[in-house]
Amino acid sequence: MNIRPNVVNFHFVDFCNYRCCYCFVNKINRMTSFLDIKLIVDNLADYFKQLLAPGRINLVGGEIFMCSYLQEIIDYINSKGIDVSIVTNGLLLTNEFLLNNVNKIKCIGISVDSLEYDTNIKIGRCCGKKVLTKDELINKCKIIKKLGYKLKINHCISKYNVNEDITKLLEKVDVDRFKIFQMSIVEGINDCCKNKQVTINEFRDASRKYLKYNPIIEEESEMKSSYLMIDSSGDFYIDRSDAPIGNVLEESFISLMGRAKLDDASFVKRYIQLQG
Numbered sequence: 001m002n003i004r005p006n007v008v009n010f011h012f013v014d015f016c017n018y019r020c021c022y023c024f025v026n027k028i029n030r031m032t033s034f035l036d037i038k039l040i041v042d043n044l045a046d047y048f049k050q051l052l053a054p055g056r057i058n059l060v061g062g063e064i065f066m067c068s069y070l071q072e073i074i075d076y077i078n079s080k081g082i083d084v085s086i087v088t089n090g091l092l093l094t095n096e097f098l099l100n101n102v103n104k105i106k107c108i109g110i111s112v113d114s115l116e117y118d119t120n121i122k123i124g125r126c127c128g129k130k131v132l133t134k135d136e137l138i139n140k141c142k143i144i145k146k147l148g149y150k151l152k153i154n155h156c157i158s159k160y161n162v163n164e165d166i167t168k169l170l171e172k173v174d175v176d177r178f179k180i181f182q183m184s185i186v187e188g189i190n191d192c193c194k195n196k197q198v199t200i201n202e203f204r205d206a207s208r209k210y211l212k213y214n215p216i217i218e219e220e221s222e223m224k225s226s227y228l229m230i231d232s233s234g235d236f237y238i239d240r241s242d243a244p245i246g247n248v249l250e251e252s253f254i255s256l257m258g259r260a261k262l263d264d265a266s267f268v269k270r271y272i273q274l275q276g
């Protein structure tokens with residue numbers, strides 16, 4: 001492996017306030033304890049120290065705002081000199097949180113699969129009947145930008161939204177990074193949604209309408225070996241459909257990375273635009 005990745009995705013919480021039918025998170029109602037999070041961050045800090053570029057931990061769920069000690073996690077990661085980014089569905093993202101975390105978080109990612117109420121309800125991107133409306137979403141994105149955060153939008157394409165578009169959002173907000181994913185299947189977790197997956201040609205066609213926003217377009221096959229992921233039990237994966245490489249609570253991350261077979265080209269495509 002030539003690339004030495006400096007971004008690790010930590011899925012420390014399985015809970016979510018949404019219930020997207022194609023969610024690939026193994027929702028077994030688990031959240032990493034703060035004690036274990038500190039051990040994992042310390043382990044990652046040793047790995048990042050070996051790199052020339054600063055490290056970044058991307059906090060992902062489930063939904064990260066379901067965790068009552070999220071702020072403590074962010075502060076602890078910061079105390080180790082590691083950058084933090086987060087991904088959220090946005091419903092529980094508050095102005096107070098944004099005001100408190102300027103200079104603590106490098107990038108805020110929001111997953112947006114549809115701007116339509118009915119589509120979000122069909123997908124399960126809702127808490128009861130509550131969805132984030134287009135105007136609420138635009139407002140939150142504008143505040144994120146006004147406060148100086150980098151803003152990322154993640155957009156997953158499936159049969160539900162393949163004929164829609166979210167340009168009404170992209171026109172109104174200056175997004176720093178826009179990622180489009182082909183909805184992927186992880187056997188045993190979301191395979192019930194196989195019939196909602198778009199073909200590669202449908203995905204490419206649907207992505208084309210966004211080209212003027214310079215998206216990072218990720219086909220299902222490209223996601224397989226470029227996503228460094230630690231789950232809520234500390235298991236470390238490069239490919240979610242494979243067995244874990246090992247556990248970061250039991251082994252040094254440096255040693256785990258020695259066994260990771262990363263697809264360098266996909267990794268560069270995934271992360272290069274957020275460096276620097």
Ligand code: SF4
Pocket residue numbers: 016017018019020022023024025061062063089111125
């Ligand atoms: S918002 Fe994300 S984590 Fe939550 S159910 Fe949907 S896909 Fe899964």
